[in-house]
Amino acid sequence: MEHLAIIMDGNGRWAKARGLPRSEGHRAGGETVRRVLGFCKDAGIRYLTLYAFSVENWKRPKEEVEALMSLLVAYLAGEESMLHEHQVRLRVMGQKEDLPEKVQAAIAHVETATVHYERQLILCLSYGGRTEIVSAAKRLAQLAAAGELDPATIDEAAFKGQLYLPDVPDPDLIVRTSGEMRLSNFLLWQASYSEFYVTPVLWPDFNRADFDAALAAFGKRERRYGGL
């Protein structure tokens, strides 16, 4: 498997079950991110994409949004050495300009510092699949209006070229934790032929055995891409 994508769900429920504030669930979720990066290295997975903050997540209470943003800044500052150690390139996809200045600065710093590594950790921040598709359509329309693009030549490759990270291959497997059976606006374009695996385990509890079970299930799938 080349590309694994994960919808990290259940931080809030994990915290609630322990009588802790939701922010503690996100903190524990950040530790899981660290672990899973190691599992991916061992499994030879080149791309790991994580759904960390959706465009819809801005609707959460201000305190929770602020706690998540602070956690991100702390995570980016704290994990830079780990990214170097594992030789992982950080990339962020989403409406970066909507993130607080301090988050944007932390992202820019770590993205630049790790740009030469081959393996990639892709964080989806202020990300929405529909937003991504609409912004690609808008960009194509702008190019056409400027006379730089013949609309008749727009095909799937041209469209993909305007997505956030066109060079990244589509995910082979999308894992969702905490049991929900939906895509929640994640990678709508890229997920066309991805396999989907849902585990009831809450993200802070997701461990090596759960990771291995997801990969084993993927190994048993027969991928036909609409063919026979």
Ligand code: FPP
């Ligand atoms: C879903 O749990 C999780 C999120 C909305 C945030 C994900 C963030 C992290 C795992 C930590 C920060 C990320 C990094 C990369 C350090 P939920 O709050 O929707 O849980 P619930 O459905 O149980 O309420």
